[in-house]
Amino acid sequence: MTTTYRRLLALLAVLALFLAACGGGGEEADDTAPADDTAPAGTEGDTGSDAEACDSPDQVRLQLQWFAQAQFAGYYAAIDQGYYADRCLEVEILEGGVDIVPQQVLASGGAEFGIAWVPKALVSREAGADIINIAQVFERSGTLMVSWAESGIDSPEDWAGKKVGNWGFGNEYELLAAIEKFDVQDVELVAQDFTMTALLNREIDAAEAMTYNEYAQVLEAENPETGELYQPEDLTVIDFNDVGTAMLQDAIWVNADWIAENEDVAQRFLEASFEGWIYCRDNPDDCVQSVLDAGSTLGLSHQTWMMNEINALIWPASNGIGVMNEDLWNQTVEIATTQIPDLQGVEISPDVYRSDLAEAAVAALEEDGLDTRGEGWERVEVQLSPGGE
Numbered sequence: 001m002t003t004t005y006r007r008l009l010a011l012l013a014v015l016a017l018f019l020a021a022c023g024g025g026g027e028e029a030d031d032t033a034p035a036d037d038t039a040p041a042g043t044e045g046d047t048g049s050d051a052e053a054c055d056s057p058d059q060v061r062l063q064l065q066w067f068a069q070a071q072f073a074g075y076y077a078a079i080d081q082g083y084y085a086d087r088c089l090e091v092e093i094l095e096g097g098v099d100i101v102p103q104q105v106l107a108s109g110g111a112e113f114g115i116a117w118v119p120k121a122l123v124s125r126e127a128g129a130d131i132i133n134i135a136q137v138f139e140r141s142g143t144l145m146v147s148w149a150e151s152g153i154d155s156p157e158d159w160a161g162k163k164v165g166n167w168g169f170g171n172e173y174e175l176l177a178a179i180e181k182f183d184v185q186d187v188e189l190v191a192q193d194f195t196m197t198a199l200l201n202r203e204i205d206a207a208e209a210m211t212y213n214e215y216a217q218v219l220e221a222e223n224p225e226t227g228e229l230y231q232p233e234d235l236t237v238i239d240f241n242d243v244g245t246a247m248l249q250d251a252i253w254v255n256a257d258w259i260a261e262n263e264d265v266a267q268r269f270l271e272a273s274f275e276g277w278i279y280c281r282d283n284p285d286d287c288v289q290s291v292l293d294a295g296s297t298l299g300l301s302h303q304t305w306m307m308n309e310i311n312a313l314i315w316p317a318s319n320g321i322g323v324m325n326e327d328l329w330n331q332t333v334e335i336a337t338t339q340i341p342d343l344q345g346v347e348i349s350p351d352v353y354r355s356d357l358a359e360a361a362v363a364a365l366e367e368d369g370l371d372t373r374g375e376g377w378e379r380v381e382v383q384l385s386p387g388g389e
Contacts, residue, residue: 054088058265063094063102063111068294070306071212071250072115073287074137078276080290087268093294103129106255112262113269118248118329119336119343120170125352126342130256133353135270135322135361136329137277138313141246143174144215145238146199147206154236156182156243162205165192171208173339177245178238180339196221206238212309216302220388229386247332249313251353252322263357270361274321274372278365281311281374302388308379315374320362324355 064072075093078084084091094111096102102114103121107129116124118133125131145164147153153162156178164187166172172189179187190204196217199207209215215237223230240246252273259266280287284307291303298306318325333348362372 054085057085057088057090058268059090059092060113060265060269061092061094061111063100063105063114064096065100065102065115065117065250066096068093068095068291068296069213069298070288070291070296070303070310073280073291073307073310074277075273076276076290076294077279077283077287078272080293081276081279083272083275083279084269087272089265089268089272091269091272103131103253106131106253109255109258112254112258112265114253115250116253117170118251118332119173119340121251121253122333122336122348122352123170123340123342126346131253132256132259132351133251133253133324134259134266135252135273135358136248136324136353137252137273137322138248138250139317139325139328140313141174141240141249142211142309142313143171143240143246143249144209144211145175145206145240146196146209146215146218147236147238148199148202149234149236151205151236153206153238156184156238159184159187159206161186161188163188163190163203165190165198165204165207167192167194167208170340173335174240174245174247175208176339177335178240178243181243181245209237211239211312212306216305216309216384216388220302220384220386222386229384244331245335246328247335248328267357267360267364270322270358271364274358274361274365275370277314277321278370278372278374280307281315281377284308284311284380299385299387299389301383301385305382305384305388308382311377312379315377317373319355320359320366320372321374322355322358323362324353324358329353 062075068076079091079093101124102116103124105111106114107124121131121133152158159179164175166175166189168191192198192204192208196207196209196214198204200218200221207214218235219230219232221230222228223234252270254266288300288303288307292300296303314321317323336343337346337348338344365372
């Protein structure tokens with residue numbers, strides 16, 4: 001349902017109340033108002049009649065990939081700011097964890113929406129999970145390879161003869177693609193846990209890190225030689241966006257059977273979620289507080305850093321937030337079908353993603369005067385504290 005139609009409902013309902021107050025036959029006026037039991041509440045700013053029209057909000061669940069943190073701040077903000085409620089939705093956020101695979105949760109009916117990286121979701125689809133990407137929220141990859149400045153590692157070719165850590169579990173494909181692209185020889189791939197301990201202890205020469213998490217962990221650690229925190233100049237980073245092997249990450253996925261019957265619910269969910277991310281772009285400190293209130297165990301400075309870097313993965317959004325960048329999709333698919341064993345030689349169906357719902361959500365938000373592209377957004381400087389506190 002479009003924002004324009006919701007406003008029409010609001011105006012008709014207000015007119016009905018006015019006529020009743022003037023003794024104009026309230027019963028007859030109510031009977032002439034359009035009946036729409038499924039009509040969502042209006043966007044922020046609509047009051048009274050729309051809220052009353054939402055007698056029974058649609059209840060949906062969102063499965064995250066990990067625990068509460070600023071990586072998912074837009075969804076928490078959409079709850080806290082009332083954006084889901086404004087659209088007659090009651091959203092339950094399900095935290096993730098090591099053993100939780102969102103796409104499997106979707107396939108089993110355990111949630112209506114899930115956040116997952118594109119390559120991992122493609123593997124799940126090939127294994128039988130009939131899921132569809134309806135919004136590509138992150139337009140850039142957040143994966144880095146981090147080394148000490150004195151290591152001499154400034155480009156992928158410099159990994160030759162070095163110990164290079166990676167997490168596995170489907171997180172290694174950008175690295176493998178870069179090794180192949182730059183014909184890196186004699187590189188020793190080392191299993192790395194989800195910390196930067198091996199790099200800090202000089203056990204490996206390069207470590208996998210997310211811009212918004214593990215990279216900050218190094219900068220939150222004390223340099224024993226100086227007694228101060230490590231600084232960016234102590235490190236070199238290789239960004240897969242720069243070397244051309246980046247793959248699309250956080251997207252909103254749904255079960256194909258569910259979306260066939262619930263397109264209106266999905267569009268309202270996207271509108272509210274996108275508005276949440278817009279709010280986090282413009283009010284990052286509020287969104288940091290939202291995830292802290294949600295129970296995140298990460299400290300204030302770490303979450304502030306994360307919020308800044310997550311915004312950098314979304315903004316600017318070339319086609320409006322959530323609308324697929326086809327060039328980056330094609331790059332992701334090319335790497336996936338050459339680097340992922342389960343996808344080698346597989347022809348990825350064009351119906352794996354659809355942008356029509358995201359485009360409609362963007363159009364509705366723009367009609368309300370919201371900036372869905374964020375072309376003027378820039379990172380801010382974040383001061384990290386020891387341990388991210």
